[in-house]
Ligand code: HEM
C-alpha cells in the first residue's frame with residue numbers, strides 16, 4: 220500500500236514559507252559554492268535522488284521516509300557530491316526541528332528551482348521519517364553511460380511517459396558534472412544556476428563529438444565547451460524522445476509546464492496525500508520584498 224501522508228500538527232502555509240525563506244536566504248548568502256554556481260543545482264539533484272529510489276513494484280524507497288539521512292543511502296556512490304546539499308540543510312533542520320527529512324529534502328529542491336527562476340512548483344507536506352531498516356539498497360539510481368532504451372526502461376519503474384522523461388531531464392540545464400563525483404566532466408564555463416530550456420537548445424544546436432574523458436568515460440563535447448552525458452544525448456538519438464526535445468527547445472513555457480508536472484509526480488511517487496488538502500505554492504523572496 221502507499222505511504223499515508225500525515226498532517227503536521229498545526230503547521231500551515233506560513234510555517235512552510237518560513238522554511239522556504241530560510242533555505243532561499245542561505246542560497247543567496249552562500250553564492251560562492253562550486254565556482255559561484257551556488258547550492259541550487261545540488262539541492263535539486265538531492266531532491267531527485269531521494270525520490271528516484273522509489274520502486275512501484277513494492278512501494279519501497281522514494282521521498283517519504285527521508286532515509287537519505289542514513290549512512291547506507293548517503294554513501295551510495297551515485298550520491299557522491301550530495302553531501303554538500305545535506306551539509307547545507309543541517310542548520311535548516313535544526314532551526315525547524317518539526318519538519319520531516321522527506322519534506323525538507325523535497326521542499327529544498329522546490330525552493331532552489333523557484334529561486335533559480337524556474338516554474339512555481341506546488342508542494343505538499345506529510346512525509347514521515349522511516350526507520351533505518353527501511354533504507355533502500357544502493358543501485359536504484361540511473362547509469363549515465365547508457366542509451367535511450369535504458370532510459371525509457373529505467374523511468375518505466377516510476378510509470379513515466381516519454382514526454383515526462385524528456386521534461387524531467389531538462390533539469391540538466393542546471394549545474395555541472397564533477398569528475399571526482401561521477402567520472403564525467405564539464406560543461407566548462409557554461410554551467411548555469413538559472414532554470415531555462417537551454418539544455419534542449421544545446422542538444423539540437425551544438426556539434427557533438429563523442430570523446431573519452433580523463434576518467435576513461437565517454438561523453439559528448441562541443442567546440443563551445445558544452446557537454447552531454449550519453450543518457451542526455453540519447454534524447455536526440457531516440458526518435459520518440461527527440462520530438463519532445465524539439466518541442467521544448469522551441470517553447471520554454473511548455474517545458475516549464477511539463478517539467479512542473481513531472482517533478483511533482485517524481486517527488487510524490489508512492490505517497491497517498493488523501494484528503495490532506497491542496498498543495499502549497501510558495502512565494503519567491505523577490506515576490507515578498509515588494
Ligand atoms: C537518466 C537519468 C539521469 C542521469 C543518468 C543523471 C546523471 C547525472 C550526473 C552523472 C550528474 C553529475 C553529478 C556530478 O558529477 O556532480 C548529474 C547532475 C545533475 N543532475 Fe542528473 N541525471 C539524471 C536525471 C536527473 C533528473 C531527473 C534531475 C532532476 C529533475 C537531475 C538533476 C541534476 C542536477 C540539477 C545536476 C547538477 C548537480 C550539481 O551541479 O551539483 N538529473 N546528473
Ligand SMILES: CCOC(=O)c1cnc2ccccc2c1N
Nearest residue numbers: 391392393394395396417418421
Ligand atoms: C545548459 C548547459 O548545460 C548543459 O547542457 C548540461 C548538460 N548535461 C548535464 C548533465 C549533468 C549535469 C549538468 C549538465 C549540464 N549543465
